Amino acid sequence: MKSLEAYQEFLLKEYSNLPTGRYVNLVIIRETESECIFRTEGSGEPLNRELVQAGIKNTSVIPRVIISKRKQTAVERRTGREMLRSYGLLSVSGSECMLNTNAPCEHCVDCWLYGYAVGGGGAQKSRVITEEAFSVLPAGQIIATKTFNALFDNNTMRHPVTREASTSINSSEYVKPGVHFVDIETLKDVTAAEMVYVTANILNSRRYGAISSKIGRVKNHLAAIVFSRSEIFSTLEMVQQLYDLLIEDTPELEHPLETARVLDQAIKAINILLPQVYGPKKVMTGEKLAAYFKEVAIILEDPRSFLETLTRSYPQPSKDKNKRKNDIE
Numbered sequence: 001m002k003s004l005e006a007y008q009e010f011l012l013k014e015y016s017n018l019p020t021g022r023y024v025n026l027v028i029i030r031e032t033e034s035e036c037i038f039r040t041e042g043s044g045e046p047l048n049r050e051l052v053q054a055g056i057k058n059t060s061v062i063p064r065v066i067i068s069k070r071k072q073t074a075v076e077r078r079t080g081r082e083m084l085r086s087y088g089l090l091s092v093s094g095s096e097c098m099l100n101t102n103a104p105c106e107h108c109v110d111c112w113l114y115g116y117a118v119g120g121g122g123a124q125k126s127r128v129i130t131e132e133a134f135s136v137l138p139a140g141q142i143i144a145t146k147t148f149n150a151l152f153d154n155n156t157m158r159h160p161v162t163r164e165a166s167t168s169i170n171s172s173e174y175v176k177p178g179v180h181f182v183d184i185e186t187l188k189d190v191t192a193a194e195m196v197y198v199t200a201n202i203l204n205s206r207r208y209g210a211i212s213s214k215i216g217r218v219k220n221h222l223a224a225i226v227f228s229r230s231e232i233f234s235t236l237e238m239v240q241q242l243y244d245l246l247i248e249d250t251p252e253l254e255h256p257l258e259t260a261r262v263l264d265q266a267i268k269a270i271n272i273l274l275p276q277v278y279g280p281k282k283v284m285t286g287e288k289l290a291a292y293f294k295e296v297a298i299i300l301e302d303p304r305s306f307l308e309t310l311t312r313s314y315p316q317p318s319k320d321k322n323k324r325k326n327d328i329e
């Protein structure tokens with residue numbers, strides 16, 4: 001890919017199971033577009049929050065809402081798996097690859113990239129590493145509580161036969177629309193094609209948490225891509241640096257923040273934090289990032305051959321067996 005030519009030293013030419021310390025860090029601003037729960041529905045559990053320092057300079061302590069890493073990757077994996085399944089590439093080994101069962105296929109793109117573990121011993125470490133996503137603003141500004149009535153079949157609060165009033169009323173905390181979360185997804189030792197596959201999953205995932213209802217719309221903005229030869233700053237450092245920059249020109253931050261401003265300041269935050277990362281590194285933003293997105297969009301117009309080539313790039317089921325046989329001999 002033309003847009004990735006300048007970053008070749010941070011990408012693998014072909015899949016290798018030996019780590020070489022090449023990192024592609026996708027800095028994502030997740031913006032809620034509806035009320036979001038990010039909890040198991042109906043569980044009545046409160047949203048996850050952590051007390052952390054607001055900024056790096058600003059040392060006051062605030063509660064931030066967090067989205068668990070499992071919640072995020074599970075959604076993005078499913079997005080990718082739907083695409084693979086639609087082209088018949090989720091049953092490379094003969095039987096359908098099943099998520100969260102004891103029988104991952106061990107041969108599809110999803111298994112190779114996001115990893116799997118089998119009780120019997122086989123395992124592939126995930127090369128998509130995520131942390132918890134943190135809200136930019138404190139919990140008090142972005143959370144509200146809602147009461148849900150459990151309606152009967154006749155859509156009323158009265159039992160259709162006994163006419164008794166329903167007593168099941170649940171309240172749930174939700175994140176308001178227009179809230180921004182910071183998240184960094186790190187891809188370790190991936191090829192350009194694998195990077196495109198994960199990028200597509202992130203950009204195409206629009207619904208997080210509380211899947212069965214009309215809530216949970218999220219828009220993912222890929223603010224920047226940082227290529228590096230060592231681990232970069234954490235998601236928490238990133239959200240704190242961003243917070244410091246935002247309050248510099250608006251001391252009283254209020255929900256909702258303007259998305260364009262959050263994205264601009266996010267890039268500034270990266271540039272402030274990056275000198276602390278030792279070793280080779282390059283940041284992709286602006287026009288270069290737009291050119292990459294354009295190439296990804298063209299691939300996704302008709303992704304069949306791209307996905308087939310990617311699938312074939314891994315050790316194949318039959319050859320794999322021979323290899324194991326050779327190893328034993």
Ligand SMILES: [Zn+2]
Nearest residue numbers: 097105108111
């Ligand atoms: Zn699989």
